[in-house]
Amino acid sequence: LMLHLKPAINRLEYGLTIQNPLFDVIQRDYGDLCQILEKNTDVFNKNLNTQIPAHEIAYLALHFAAALERNFKPIRTVVMCASGLGTAQLLVAKLKRNFANLEIIDIVSNLEVNKYTNKEADLIISTINVNSTLPVIIVSPLLTTKDLDHVRTIIEKNNYISDSNFLEPENIHLNKDL
Numbered sequence: 001l002m003l004h005l006k007p008a009i010n011r012l013e014y015g016l017t018i019q020n021p022l023f024d025v026i027q028r029d030y031g032d033l034c035q036i037l038e039k040n041t042d043v044f045n046k047n048l049n050t051q052i053p054a055h056e057i058a059y060l061a062l063h064f065a066a067a068l069e070r071n072f073k074p075i076r077t078v079v080m081c082a083s084g085l086g087t088a089q090l091l092v093a094k095l096k097r098n099f100a101n102l103e104i105i106d107i108v109s110n111l112e113v114n115k116y117t118n119k120e121a122d123l124i125i126s127t128i129n130v131n132s133t134l135p136v137i138i139v140s141p142l143l144t145t146k147d148l149d150h151v152r153t154i155i156e157k158n159n160y161i162s163d164s165n166f167l168e169p170e171n172i173h174l175n176k177d178l
Helices: 002-013 023-029 031-039 042-048 054-070 085-098 145-157
Strands: 075-080 102-108 123-126 136-138
Touching: 002 042, 002 054, 023 031, 023 054, 031 054, 075 085, 085 102, 085 145, 136 145
Parallel strands: 075 102, 075 123, 123 136
Antiparallel strands: none
């Protein structure tokens, strides 16, 4: 990011533009991140008296996306299957194959599921209804395509994967010798 910012600032100071050949792909895949960056460009606007073009923001989004990937935290998941250990193992194998971001920390019975709190786990994927303080996703023991879509939707909706608070003002430092 630092290596990119110095030439970017020079381009902005001299009114030079740059075209990002990946602009459309970045906007599609990281549109939310681009919007967050665009809303937080006032630091540049105030200090350089210029607006940052969308193509430049897209380049910055790649740097922040890379940082988010490096700080990736898996979703600590407890699997509960009432159909038996064999079915549970099949369920776990399918979950691992389809969701790289799930870290299966345990396979439990319905009697053991409440031993986990939000300090040890983030999510429970179960084949039966469970009362828990953790979010629970109920799936079929055979994890159908509909179940996979449901799990994916819940994970994306609850935004387990990313956190955009890295752009808070207290996390932005100017003119620091890094």
